[in-house]
Amino acid sequence: MTPVSRLAPVRVDPEVLYRAATRIAAGQADIHDGCCLLTGRLQPTAGMAAGQHAACFAEAYDQAVAAVLNALRSVVDALGLMSHCLTATANNLVLADHSSHATTPHAHPDTRSLHDTVAAPRYRMPLTAGGPGLPRIPALEDAAYAWRKLTEALTEAGGMMNVSLWPLYGDAHGPELDAVHHHWSTLWRGPDHERSLLSAAAVACGRLGSACLDVAAAMAEDLGDPGSSAVSAAALPAAGLLRDLPSLLRRAVDRVPQLRVHQAETRPCPRVPETGPLPAAAWSPPRRRAPVSAVGLDRQQVARLTGGRVSGGVPAHVDVIGADGEFVLVADSPRVLGAKELEAALHGLREAAGRWEVPALAYFPHGTGPDTLALARAVLGERGVRLFG
Known part of the structure; x- marks a missing residue:
């Protein structure tokens, strides 16, 4: 893929690119904060699927969680780089226009610096869901809630960033911005598309939440014996729901092209507005x-x-x-x-x-x-x- 910052001349206002870069950076911050909140919520759920009857679910769950957190790290990295490339593209346009119209040799073009985005994030892996003892309904329900809330946050952030890129699409700007569109399509194509990385992460989070609820529901039906075969019967399909997530997410990560930022002479960029840990609608009760x-x-x-x-x-x-x-x-x-x-x-x-x-x-x-x-x-x-x- 042609790096976004090295595209041919683009018939688009650089200010549109600057605004898109700002909103991509804000979306990245929201997703990063959501991931940090998720890992904090999952720490008390260790051992939620303990015991031999839920062992197959615990194993599949732990592998899926590791794959999701790795995919989310890739999402955050890719969004930060995309924001930087959009800013660099706009700077290149400003510099090109300045060099062709400047009348004062020492005049400085109105370029901007890259946004201060999250780089190389690290998210704490929760302790194993298995182990000795019996599975716990409240912990399974808490885990399901945490995954459901992150699903909502990813969907909200993906939709908002997608809206910010709309002015860059369409015939009005010609084919020069196809690289931007292609790169974004490897990250987001809606909340149910498994081939795009952010979309696939949202799908995976939704499945993890559903699987936790399925096991909790099976336990609730047989409160007299939470380690009974009823739990085992629910754990098998719940594990099946999760087993393909690591490979699905690896393929989505591999589809995201690597970009290089060619930075231009810059001035400070307006600070991304503080939005709190996440948009309120993403974490409040429905x-x-x-x-x-x-x-x-x-x-x-x-x-x-x-x-x-x-x-x-x-x-x-x-x-x-x-x-x-x-x-x-x-x-x-x-x-x-x-x-x-x-x-x-x-x-x-x-x-x-x-x-x-x-x-x-x-x-x-x-x-x-x-x-x-x-x-x-x-x-x-x-x-x-x-x-x-």
């Missing part, structure tokens, strides 16, 4: 989404108005991604949208947009009451509220 528009035609109409596309609800509270990356909420009929639910959706929209440094907009159908519009303007401002239909 919440019912505020009733933004469930009518696909409304979202499609607003997508046409903004020149964007329907987002599919990633991130939360965002129905449409505008042509310039703005996050758009499409409000449902005001007759069925409660004030508290609307306010919660608007605050969620504003927080998501602030995290990714894009405008937040809310579209309401014509005929919406003045009280509803006033509430929306109080949260998003006058320019953030628009009408359609």
Whole structure:
């Protein structure tokens, strides 16, 4: 693969590349923090599948955990390098434009330094899930919860980074950015695609959580004898669910091409905004989404108005991604949208947009009451509220 920073002349604003690099770096930080949180949550679950009846599951689980943590290290490394290559590509474009238009010999072009990303991360391997004794239902359930939360975090981060790269795709920029698209496709193609590394890691985390719950459920059905054959009967298929994960993840790691960064003369890059350990939506208990528009035609109409596309609800509270990356909420009929639910959706929209440094907009159908519009303007401002239909 051609290194991203060595691409031929690109018909794209360098600022778009800088923004994408910033958001890839932020996504990397979220995933790294999620991995650290996962390993901390898994430490107390050692011995959760103890005993001979669950031994086959414990062995497959330990091997799968090691493979997942290794894959996640590769994910974090690849994202950091991708952020650096996008910045270097933008710097090269700025330098090329400067050299062809500069009128002052000693003028300095407006380039930027690479983001301070996580390099060569190391994640603590949990103690074995097997050993002497009996399996423990609470520990299995805790492990399942930890894996499920990391699955949500990986899916959230992958979707957000994918949105940040949309301006680099399409015929408008020609074929020169195919290398960027190809490299990203080896990392993410949605939460269920096993051939891309970040996607495969999300699949693996989901399977680990499901396997833990299956064994815990078998134990709960026979509380009188947690070491019974019922556990053995559940452990065998649970182990089968995990046995192919190491090879699946190794293949995904091998598909990610290695990039080299050719750094240009730079100036300090704006600091990646602090987002906390992970987006709140990724680690909070599941919440019912505020009733933004469930009518696909409304979202499609607003997508046409903004020149964007329907987002599919990633991130939360965002129905449409505008042509310039703005996050758009499409409000449902005001007759069925409660004030508290609307306010919660608007605050969620504003927080998501602030995290990714894009405008937040809310579209309401014509005929919406003045009280509803006033509430929306109080949260998003006058320019953030628009009408359609």
